Amino acid sequence: MDGKSTEREGNHDVEVSSIQLLNERLDLTLAFSKRYQMSSAVVYLRIFLPLELSHPKDNDTETILLNKISARLHGSLRDIDTVIKVNSRDFMIVIADITEHDCQVICERIIHSISAPYPNDFHYFSISSSMGICMYPYGSEERDELKTMAKIQMYDALELGENRCSFYKGDLNQTAYRKVIIENDLPYALKKGQLYVHYQPQYCLKKRAIVGAEALIRWNHPSLGEISPGEFISYAEDAGMLNGLFFWVFEEVCKKMKSMKDRRLKYSINLSVNQLLLDSLILDISNIQKQYSIQAAQITLEITENIEIYTVRKVNEKLHLLKEMGFTIALDDFGNGYFSFSDFIKLPIDFIKLDRDFVFSLLKNKKHKGVITPIIQMAHNLELKVIIEGIEDHTQFTEWVKLDCDLIQGYFISEPISFEELTESIAEIETRVAGDFSVNEPQ
Template sequence: MGRMDNEPELPKVEWLNDRLQLTLAFSKRYKMSTAVCYLRLHFPQELSQHHDDEIETALVSNILSRLNRSIRNIDTLIKINRTDFAILLVDITEHDCKQICERMISSISDTYTIDYRHFSISSNIGICMFPYGAEEPEKLLVIAKAQMYVAEARGENQFSLYIGELDQMASRKVLIENDFPYALKRGQLHVQFQPQYSLEKKAIEGAEALIRWNHPSLGEVSPAEFISYAEEAGMSNQLFFWVFEEVCRQIASEKIRIMKYSINLSVNQLLLDSFLDDVKEIIHLYSVSAKHITLEITENIEIYSVKTVNERLIALKEAGFTIALDDFGNGYFSFSDFIKLPIDYIKLDRNFVFSLWKNKKHKGVVLPIINMAHNLGLQVIIEGIEDQTQFVEWAQLGCDIIQGYFISKPITFEAMMDSIAEIEERAEAVRNQG
């Protein structure tokens, strides 16, 4: 496939509602059926994480050309964002609509070659038809989007047609995705802290800051449900700095106990040109020492320049920050790259820990990891410890810090400070029993 310099010209997303209104008015007048399709592209993980704009533009250009060839001249294709599209199929039967959706999916599903690199692209489509599914433009689009999630649940390259009953999980996803961009402005986000227990010090020596969303109708929404939307909406950097500042604001008043507060950091944020200056400015604003902040960077950094990442991490360490490597165990990069990283902690991935525990392989697998980390001068954090038995066994393996529901669920800063003594007493009592 050759490179295409320009994407085909499409109606702007701002026109989507107007196009829907006009299309439905036309369909009502001439008593025709219309289908609203919601299509989502699925880019390979390496492209999504690396945000290679030039390659992505070339891919999308090719995909749009294929989509335009798959629909009729009377139909309308509208790009909503980098992965999502709306397709308005006018004067269409259900049978023909399904055929066009199959044609669109088939035309997209392919391996694309750009600059000698190969990328496999898949898609899913949700469909809602007028007048059988809904008559209001906004409702048609919402239902089509919900059906796209139903199609995703079936697997890649599937489509789903609304038949009169919305899938609850798909409806929840639509509501979350549509409302999240406004959550920060409306003061619906807050930070909770999950204490981290040091086995050597027999004390809580840190806590991980975890963002939560109090949705007005759904209640508490976990970050697993909305972080991906934040990334797609280009809000991940804004979200990080909001959490960072909120943590600094809350801990600024705590002068009694010296602890480290961990904040999750993506490589995209780390590589921002102004990142170091920005975090320094925030801690200076709240008179917080960098030594009280641990930045947890995820392990999937091998898709970036290890040299550049190292330089940024070294600068953070020189400024006084502690660095932890989060999600260790996913195996994204080589040992030679790992030992170059200027880190202080490794944090075993919760799913990795659970899988080892479930299969009774934790002792044989984790012990060499812990020994390796200690030989490199690193401390090991185990997260996802949920009960007394797990706590005792993982403690006996020689890890340094334990985090999980057995220690404490995520709670407010004030609640954590009030419960530290009780947590420490309970943990020590269990260790003595074990």
């Protein structure tokens, strides 16, 4: 049986009734198992859909396919078993009166059923899954611990490869445990004040001055300590939190900017394509601007270059609206995208931001300079400026000064720092970096 009802909590959908139903069914199963001295199992199942369904235009297709998967899942279980959908791609299953061997058979049957080809319009989609299992009473006798251990084992199964299941045997996989803690705690991190913004300065080579800073979200977890966005952003995406995090960062930046009398610096904020295509984006951004009396010209929106062909037109339309509002537009991770040059030159952008891999490839193979130099020249011919990130040391800095980039960003300039540290250290950073020039300033 599936139970699902959502209520809005900030910007995160919390499936309240699903969790309540799961707990009720599990409590009942555990009480029955304890009374009659039987074993039971909690299974955590994660479905992996094809990348083709990662865009909003495919939401209807994804829903239909998930319904088909759910039907197959129910068909692989007994009437006495309980299936609860806990989020967009995860299910928890309560299996009563089952041995470990029989549970293994059922789980393998589920995996086989889900991964089998889908007829008609879905035959070309490849579906995979991972399953974690914790048995009562061997794994645990506590409801919440059974659920947690099953989820940890799901990540353990994922490390083994596609379409695998893993039983909790008492040995805790610390990597999988960390993933579960991050995923479970992230929805509450914002409410509990654990998230904050640091700013990484952007240095203009021609002006020899700090002209901007990129706003970067950070998470100080109470038990795990500092967690990098590279580790938790994917979980935020899975939990449907990315939009909420973007607007939170945008508002945090605006709050800080309002407190500054000197507003010469521009602040860059990352914006994904999916967020860019939100119907409410323009209105929501405009309302925050007005609330804090911030001019759009003071903000650069960095858009990832992972723009699929079929979204170029819609992306173009939204970017033109943002440009009309006065925002500066940067195309982040340039060189990793999928669209053509003809599409690229139509985008109303002001900057391209070269992927940090270019930095390392340049130093490892001097032949790559012959590829990178024309890219920078092309950008300048199109009246675009070039930002390079990931500059870690003096050698890299010198190489990129020679290549006539416009802005430099990386630990050589400064690590990400608090807003207060940024405003207090601008002069010191400028003096230090100016002293490290070993080539003539680009003309």
